[in-house]
Amino acid sequence: MYSKHTEIFGILGYPLGHTLSPWIHNTLFQLSGYDGVYLVFENERWKEIGLRPLIDLGVKGVSVTIPLKEWAYSQANVVCNASKTMGSSNTLIFRDGNIQAVNTDGTGAVLSITKSNPELLDPKKEKQILILGSGGSAKGILFEIAETLKKNSSDKKIQRKVKILARNESASKEISFSLGNPDWLHITSKEECMKEVDQYDLIIHTTPVGMKGFGGEPILDKKFFTKKHTLFDIVYNPLETDLVKEAKKKKADIIPGYHMLLYQGIKQFELFTNSKAKEKWIGKVESLLLKQLKSRV
Template identity: 75%
Template structure:
């Protein structure tokens, strides 16, 4: 039941035929009793249309997905630190002016912390391997940087983060946006294989393994052991070839859809200025999993 008091939220992007965001947000509105609805605003012309129609409609906030995250950042008169570093935003809050926030990295960090907070503990002399240097890698590294630097001064951070990617320019941008920290280093495949025992967390951020995207997994069975935790942020399919390889070697797995789940939870909290209860999160997770299984 909707009334004149029902708040409107939604998602901007193109295409949006397979978006799972309405499942996340409408379920949370229902569980929390918050009087709101979450709609799909699919259009390939948002850059030309602009924010006017949404503001006229009284929309209070939107999630933003490809290809509009960089554009969304430029629409705001207030931006969060993560958006500034990434020059991209996945959330716009339209309550007093336009506020741009990026919850992608927060979603990823929460996924990791839920599994094992030691994986981002700066006092542990282990390495994190990040595969890829695109927008997702940027967001994840920003949140990891905040976690490491909030708990340990730069010179006392024992944990290292190694970046393996082909795009040298993108890696330079990441390094500069984080202030060229001493704990962040570029690496090579040969060095990764030599130092595999030093890694405890591997984060895969490239599209390889995604439904409809070709290419062989970046790492193979020579790399993984039961001491590794793999976080492949691809969630369609639920298990990529990389995940299957790691599972065979008894590595721990953080499901890719957890990043989608937790970035959405953070958006809900920003939209409603309230805290999501654990039982709501578990319910949303079960619905997400059910919907993803249908899409095999």
């Protein structure tokens, strides 16, 4: 039931046929008793249209997906540190005459990783993290990884190395520059990765390759994986991409992509509603989310 007091939220992007964000947010509204509705605003011309029609409609906030995250950041007059540092946002909030940009991608990713195995982000461990891709998602995730490594390093000495493997070298250099060109962050090549297979313990795939509706080959060679690796592919539809299937064949650990979808969505819900999500709501949404994804196979 909706009324004149119902607050409108939604998601911007194109294409959005695969999105589960409305399902997540509307379930959270229902569980929390919040008078809100979350809609799909699918259009490939948002950069031309702009945000004014949404604001005039009374929309209170939107999630933003590829390929609009950098554009979303440019539309805001109030930005969070992650958005400012990386020039990319996945959340816009329209409040008090302001357009506020927030990036919850990194928060969702780091929560997914630490809940799986906290050692994967231990700055004292002399292992390497490999980031595949240099787009908006990679930017948000790398910012939060940087913050986590610094926060958990008592002597400010970070032993763990992070490397970026991407087709767009200039975008990779831009990410490094945005983070202050730290000595623990490097740009690598496919050939170098294959030589350093044993030095990695966490691989994070941030590109849309493997997502339903997207073609192309993963940047990383499928022969790369071993049982000593953990693969976190942020693609969640399908539940298992070809990259995940190859890694599983080699007995690598897998962090499901839908975990990031869940946790970044929870953070967005909290920002939208100015409230804290209860653990029982999160558990309920996770089990229903997995059921929904399995039904789409």
